[in-house]
Amino acid sequence: MNDLNPLSCLIQVEQFIGWTCRLDYEQAVVLTCDQWKAQARGVPHNCFLLAAAAAAGRPAAAENGPEEIILLRVTGSAPLPADNETLLARIQILMARQFPPAASAPDAPSDGQFQFGGLGCRILGTFYVQDGKLRLGSDLESYGHAPYLAVYRPAGAALEAIVNFVSPERAAAAQEEARRLDLPGELPRFPIGTVRYTSTDRLHRSGACEPAVFYLNAVDFLARRTAVFGMTRTGKSNTVKQLVSVVMRTSQGSGLKIGQIIYDLNGEYANANQQDQGSIAEVFPGDTLRYRMLPTAGFQLILNNFFTQVVEGHTTLKGLIEAGKIPRNADLEAFLSMDFSEPRREEYNSDGEFQRQSGIYQRKIAAYQALLARAGYELPPNFKITFEANPGIRNKVNPSVDPAGGLTATQACEWFQLARQIQDELITAKGADWIDPDTNALMNLLLQRNDQGAYIPGFRLLQPYKDYHAPNRTTDVCDEIYQHLVGGKIVILDLSVGDPVQRERLGKRIAQHILRQSMAAFNSGRHPPHIVIYVEEAHNLIGRHEALTDIWPTIAKEGAKARLATVYATQEVSSIHPNILSNTENILVSHLNNENEINELAKYYDFRDFSRSLIRAQNVGFARVKTLSNPFVIPVQIDRFDPARERRRAVPGRLGT
Numbered sequence: 001m002n003d004l005n006p007l008s009c010l011i012q013v014e015q016f017i018g019w020t021c022r023l024d025y026e027q028a029v030v031l032t033c034d035q036w037k038a039q040a041r042g043v044p045h046n047c048f049l050l051a052a053a054a055a056a057g058r059p060a061a062a063e064n065g066p067e068e069i070i071l072l073r074v075t076g077s078a079p080l081p082a083d084n085e086t087l088l089a090r091i092q093i094l095m096a097r098q099f100p101p102a103a104s105a106p107d108a109p110s111d112g113q114f115q116f117g118g119l120g121c122r123i124l125g126t127f128y129v130q131d132g133k134l135r136l137g138s139d140l141e142s143y144g145h146a147p148y149l150a151v152y153r154p155a156g157a158a159l160e161a162i163v164n165f166v167s168p169e170r171a172a173a174a175q176e177e178a179r180r181l182d183l184p185g186e187l188p189r190f191p192i193g194t195v196r197y198t199s200t201d202r203l204h205r206s207g208a209c210e211p212a213v214f215y216l217n218a219v220d221f222l223a224r225r226t227a228v229f230g231m232t233r234t235g236k237s238n239t240v241k242q243l244v245s246v247v248m249r250t251s252q253g254s255g256l257k258i259g260q261i262i263y264d265l266n267g268e269y270a271n272a273n274q275q276d277q278g279s280i281a282e283v284f285p286g287d288t289l290r291y292r293m294l295p296t297a298g299f300q301l302i303l304n305n306f307f308t309q310v311v312e313g314h315t316t317l318k319g320l321i322e323a324g325k326i327p328r329n330a331d332l333e334a335f336l337s338m339d340f341s342e343p344r345r346e347e348y349n350s351d352g353e354f355q356r357q358s359g360i361y362q363r364k365i366a367a368y369q370a371l372l373a374r375a376g377y378e379l380p381p382n383f384k385i386t387f388e389a390n391p392g393i394r395n396k397v398n399p400s401v402d403p404a405g406g407l408t409a410t411q412a413c414e415w416f417q418l419a420r421q422i423q424d425e426l427i428t429a430k431g432a433d434w435i436d437p438d439t440n441a442l443m444n445l446l447l448q449r450n451d452q453g454a455y456i457p458g459f460r461l462l463q464p465y466k467d468y469h470a471p472n473r474t475t476d477v478c479d480e481i482y483q484h485l486v487g488g489k490i491v492i493l494d495l496s497v498g499d500p501v502q503r504e505r506l507g508k509r510i511a512q513h514i515l516r517q518s519m520a521a522f523n524s525g526r527h528p529p530h531i532v533i534y535v536e537e538a539h540n541l542i543g544r545h546e547a548l549t550d551i552w553p554t555i556a557k558e559g560a561k562a563r564l565a566t567v568y569a570t571q572e573v574s575s576i577h578p579n580i581l582s583n584t585e586n587i588l589v590s591h592l593n594n595e596n597e598i599n600e601l602a603k604y605y606d607f608r609d610f611s612r613s614l615i616r617a618q619n620v621g622f623a624r625v626k627t628l629s630n631p632f633v634i635p636v637q638i639d640r641f642d643p644a645r646e647r648r649r650a651v652p653g654r655l656g657t
């Protein structure tokens, strides 16, 4: 064997299965026979074959090796001209045969010609060498009518080389990216499974040969879109877990920081559950952060601090109250429509007016914070409610305290209560807007009295939502999460608990923040961090009826620039927005159960080759995978995410063990 010719390494003489007897640009017919097939441990439906010229008396790999190798996929049987006569002869033999056969009767007809048959194949491409490098063209440039090409079923190392082939251009791009990220060598690749052709895998994946490991290249996966489709319980979540795990392990081994965030709608990634005996959080305890909407041991709160993230807190309360269908009164209506955003200088004509508005804003915030405190929302540690009040007002309300120095919750409530009692005086003294309508409504809610002095439930209406406030949080949760991602951590957003409207809103807000921050880095000429966003039940977010301007479609469409990779999982191919699907670089599909879905999928690449097998084979984790680097679909058994094994892996980044 000549090691200098990269093509020679693909030819495995012991895997010879026949000869091409017809060939054109699209199809090939391979003449094979039972004995050759048996030697090569069978020829499964959809398996890859290699066809190459074999010099007389020598196998193809001799001396300089072949000039090109044609890559084929077996799509079925092919009729041969002699088939009818053979069939007739066979029938005659069978008609004369007894059952049970006599001891002397052969198991199969011994006549050689009965053993021959045709295989129908599709041309997938041509391997050839240019400038010393192996290349793969996705078609056949030219073919001869006369030559017989020897055909092999690649296995083991040759098969692994075929399914993991990366063009020199993409390899160069991966090297360039690695250099830019200061990584030694190339970008890593992630082992996710092994080649599997058929549901019945007694022969082609038997212990006699090492299964060929299939890798997802970081250069295909990072900053790209990956779709995971399949019927329920066919291994979509397992695929996601496996991806998260190999990406983490490989990134630890290579030094490339890759942040990963999982939108976990069912809580299956965050928690150990009986079915999967483990979770991502358990496998990478030091690198995983779990977020939830309600206080739970081991989880951070997705929520914000209502006292410090005032706008966010108010938006949350507003959503909760609106969803709660609480009877409205004028003060509650006013509360719901309040805007707590800070006044900006450019909105006002003069400094004086801006300062006046800032004062109003300060008092409004203080009244709101006092209202929260009165409703039982815990103040952050050492937090004081602070606002300016000039000496005239201070003396009228309560000469003994200065709100500018900060008030405790009780002091603030008392201050506003006293202010309410002398409100008429304050208004005449300072002009009608010292207590503006918003502050007035907030005071009404605080003191449970409306403008007419009648009882209203006031602050009590806010009491049921206390769990949505995170008193110990000092930064915005979105920023905290983003920083974890920049640091290469796994963030699991467990969205299985809490108010559905709030879950969706917060989930979106976090996604928006990630996109905004990474886009800002991109727009200012910096390199955004690598982040992978995993979304389950994706039809809800990037479904075919979603507006493409919404945050999720925007991330799916434009996230690549900002180095955001999206992995989305759902049961139906047809449920995803076609615009997004057609821009998805990697597609992994396991069992689908109907023609509609198959037809939808068959519009993409050569998935049509797998139409029958996708409907028939219901094996869990048996996926057909199209990646950016591969010009054709590869059937792969995705590895089972095995928490115990993952934990045992001693060397981060070691592949496939």
Ligand SMILES: Nc1ncnc2c1ncn2[C@@H]1O[C@H](COP(=O)(O)OP(=O)(O)OP(=O)(O)O)[C@@H](O)[C@H]1O
Binding pocket: 230, 231, 232, 233, 234, 235, 236, 237, 238, 239, 275, 276, 571, 620, 621, 622, 637, 638, 639, 640, 641
């Ligand atoms: N590749 C695999 N090898 C072995 N077992 C697997 C594999 N993938 C999944 N399983 C097992 O099959 C079961 C279902 O898998 P999983 O939860 O990933 O399916 P799913 O497609 O996400 O289902 P759903 O649509 O209900 O979310 C799990 O118990 C899982 O451990």
Ligand SMILES: [Mg+2]
Binding pocket: 236, 237, 238, 536
């Ligand atoms: Mg699932």
